Amino acid sequence: MKYDVVVVGAGPAGAVASEYAARFGARTLLIEEHASIGSPVQCTGLISTAALRVCGLVKGSFALAKIKGAFVYAPDGEELCVRGKDIKAYVIDRKIFDRALVGRSLDEGVDILLRTRFTGFSKNKISVISGGERKEIEASVIIGADGVQSSVGRAAGIARCKKILSGIQFEAPYAAKDPEFVEIFTGKDIAPGFFGWAVPFGGMARIGLAKNPDDFPARDYLGKLLEHPVVASRYRGSRTEHVLGGIPLGSPDKTVKDNVMLVGDAAGQVKPTSGGGVYMGAICARIAGEVAAKASRKEAGLEEYEKRWRSAVGKELATGMRIHKSLGKLSDHNLNEFMAFLNRPEIRQIITEYGDMDHPSILLQKLISSGNTKRLIKLLGIAFKTLF
Ligand SMILES: Cc1cc2nc3c(=O)[nH]c(=O)nc-3n(C[C@H](O)[C@H](O)[C@H](O)COP(=O)(O)OP(=O)(O)OC[C@H]3O[C@@H](n4cnc5c(N)ncnc54)[C@H](O)[C@@H]3O)c2cc1C
Structure with missing residues (x-):
């Protein structure tokens, strides 16, 4: 098999990068280690209206609820109501959302291989295990969109992100004060270095927290969050859809090396104030796909990606950090x-x-x-x- 661009990882960043690589004329392959797209989910699914636009999607069947603002709780319990003028975000079903994004890239002519895991590369040859068999794929450019633990980044010798928060979350019935408002909980007992949340949708909520990596495991803090008087009065017991995941903050100094580029969580393109990665990842993925396609024809160097994504979102990410x-x-x-x-x-x-x-x-x-x-x-x- 021989491709101009191979994208590793069919999350939002990989889907958008492959779509744009194909749109800019590259013969493109998207590989994903899992048997289906969007699973397992590691996300609260709170996506701004701007993020939907950047992803090229209009509100679809993936939108479970609309969000207009937030109640933020100080450690002493004081409530701050942040009310937007109109709809700020949607709570989405990430499985359906990710599939919609991959659908767009397939429409653009991208080939896809599921159950195909990247294991390494040398020069222009990628090694994968596909459906249990070892295979090699030729690629002029490799885009690592393989998430926070990026094996593409590791194989290329690109440094890791500066910090990885630990996140934990589950879904449960929840009697939200206002179903159009997310709830944010702060304080060292609940989420040192970050915050806890309850994001409502249809009588349920995604309840979770993210915290600094350097103390007790995230699950040790869940009990405190559930004991918070606000959560305790609204949480109706039982838990489903457990999620444990890392949130990378702070991009490495370089996100390209030789014929490899990293995008999305793999490149730490995540908002350090909220932990949201879909929006920034999609902005950078569009640039990555375009530059990869041009680079495969020797019309650009991969450094162009580094320059352009940093000029698009680098300042916002640095301020956020x-x-x-x-x-x-x-x-x-x-x-x-x-x-x-x-x-x-x-x-x-x-x-x-x-x-x-x-x-x-x-x-x-x-x-x-x-x-x-x-x-x-x-x-x-x-x-x-x-x-x-
Ligand atoms: C608890 C939690 C809550 C979050 N909530 C939000 C939120 O509300 N809003 C938001 O915007 N962001 C949120 N995020 C962050 C968001 O989930 C990520 O930023 C986003 O999924 C990153 O997209 P990505 O495409 O870069 O990587 P991913 O979505 O991680 O996709 C990477 C893909 O690569 C595949 N892969 C990995 N290794 C290989 C390999 N070797 N070979 C082949 N395939 C491979 C994986 O299976 C996966 O499909 C949250 C994260 C956590 C942990």
Whole structure:
């Protein structure tokens, strides 16, 4: 078998990258180690309307619920209501969503091999185990879209992401206060370094948390989340659809090497403020597919991908990482003070107007330009100063 571009991993990033490689004229193969697309699911499935647009999908049967805002709970229990002006996001069924994305890439002429695992490569030959048999596939360009543990990245000798949060989640019946609002829970007892969540859809919720990698396992914190008075009053018992997964933050310094490029979680293209990876991954995957196709015809070098994706989202990811680090340093006491500040009517107004789950830097800039720099530095500490 011989292809211009082989994409490893049929998650959202791989599907979009292969679609764009084919669209830009490359003979493209997509390989996936599992027997079906979109399974197992490792996602809460909260996808912004902008992410849907970038993925080239309109709201379809994968959309389970619409989301207009969030209730954010400080460690002391104070509730901050962040209300958007219109629909901000959808809760989706990732299996159906991923299949819709792969469907688009097949429509573009991409070949697909399921039950086919990448095991290594040398120069232009990829080794796979496909349906139990060892095979080799020739490829001019290899795109590693194989997720947080990227074996393509490892085989190419590309460094790993800077940090991997541990996430855990399950689904359960849940009597949400408002089914159009997600709930976010903060505090060191619940999710050190990140947050817990309940994302409602159809009388159920995806309840989970992500946390710093360097303390107890994520499952040890679930009990505390379920004991939170808000969750305890809404959670109706029983659990299904358990998920355990890593969330990579902070891209390696290089995401291309020789004829290999990484995209999506494999490249750490994940928002450090929310852990969402579909939106940024899809933006970068479009660029990856286009550049890979051109590179296979020697019309571009893979460095063009590195330059273009960093210019598209690099600044937003870097700002997100600094916000993530600053918030992670706060004690629960400081977090309570910070949330009380955000809860002031004039600040809530700014959040309503400019809050954007994909681009927190916009809100940050507005908070700064509204004359709150000193207050923010006082609340968030000196580490935050580097943001201004
Ligand atoms: C608990 C949790 C909740 C999350 N919630 C959200 C959310 O609400 N919104 C959001 O946007 N993001 C969320 N994310 C992140 C999101 O799931 C990822 O960013 C996204 O799936 C990344 O897409 P990807 O295509 O890069 O990788 P993946 O979706 O991980 O796809 C990689 C694919 O590669 C395949 N693969 C791996 N190795 C090989 C191999 N050797 N050979 C062949 N195939 C291989 C895998 O089987 C998989 O299909 C969450 C993550 C976790 C852990």
